[in-house]
Amino acid sequence: MVLNYSEMMIRYGELSTKGKNRMRFITKLKRNIQDVLSIYPAVKVMADRDRAHVYLNGTDYQPVAESLQQVFGIQNFSPSYRIEKSVPALIEAVQEIMTDIYQEGMTFKVSSRRSDHSFELDSRELNQTLGNAVFEVIPTAQVKMKAPDIELRVEIRTEAAYISYETIRGAGGLPVGTSGKGMLMLSGGIDSPVAGYLALKRGVDIEAVHFASPPYTSPGALKKAQDLTRKLTKFGGNIQFIEVPFTEIQEEIKAKAPEAYLMTLTRRFMMRITDRIREDRGGLVIINGESLGQVASQTLESMQAINAVTTTPVIRPVVTMDKLEIIEIAEKIDTFEISIQPFEDCCTIFAPDRPKTNPKIKNVEQYESRLDVKGLVERAVSGIMVTTITPQVEQDQVDEWLADLL
Ligand code: ATP
Ligand code: MG
16 A cells, blocks of 8 residues: 555634634635635535635645745645545554654654444544554554654544644644735835735735836836735745726826925825725725835834825734844745845835935925825826736746656
8 A cells, every 4th residue: 555645634823712703714624725726627626614624736846835834824735545444444544654753762642533423343442442552553652642753643533534644734824715805005115015914924814015117117027016916825825916007196296295295205106096995895904025224215204294194993913023034034935136236216216315204294285285196196096906816836946846747
């Protein structure tokens, strides 16, 4: 008998504490896992009150495990073998597994549970029978009840029996979407993707709002923002990407406001437009990548001047982090390499050399009175382009598959 993993058995994270909402959480998590694993067409996902099950249907377990490790809302999971529901088959499987993984001096135990109570042995009898089966092939093996090196978990379910011995830690957090929707202001920089990741972690269903100013910004800059969004789909599935035409507004500001205030005015327009899009699309909050003191637009005075255009909560997940801390996360979530690609952002191009670090609201309002703020916002909002970004197989995985074929 050659054993291959047939499924991943998934244990839920924090959601188990959520009482009545439990089923809603589980349904969302199931949907997210389906989205994230849609890159493996044969994989099927099932979820019940206690566990979710990912059936591999012949798919290699390693890449699926790597994908699952990133999905928020999973506490941990165990790759499992599906075994015929009979005592001889279980004995044979246990002996084969132990022969394969046991090393001199290791301790073990068998933990059985039955959801099918009609099975011929109860869990205590199963533990004993299968433990004895282990001694038959490894007479020197030692049983240890507390924290053994190997815990063979045996589950008797209605349709079959399952054995697992490995527990892989999940990402924790909350299933994406269980906390409601928020609009992520996504540039091509290092900070905003990290802010998006942290919002996803606490269950916020993000939509990425990106301001583009062609021809001043290149198609490469737009693609960069889309690639960053795609990286974020690993944590909870598909993300809506919203491209906002921003050229007219930037040209207007440039023509009619003093250099020192370009940045503040630009940011206020971004905030207004994002808020309008949020309202139209049922979002509850705005999320951005501002980090205190990092650049001129991110002094407390600046934040206040920019934030003054809305009463919508603005979440700033990286506001108190140092640049190095943010970069550490960007590397972990694999966005850093994309973020440092040299494509000009709309703000870099129009950025003055010396932006005002303590803009006065009175001045800001006076400069804005020279502009048709309402009309500009209206036109930008009516020109948005929305696309769905879905997960994609990573290139190194594709290379591996190709290498296997040759
Ligand atoms: P980032 O690394 O996220 O670009 P940053 O340190 O470069 O941040 P700024 O350029 O001042 O900071 O931008 C502050 C925040 O404003 C960004 O984190 C992002 O949330 C938002 N933002 C800036 N430019 C854009 C853009 N073109 N589209 C959408 N949001 C933007
Ligand atoms: Mg930036």
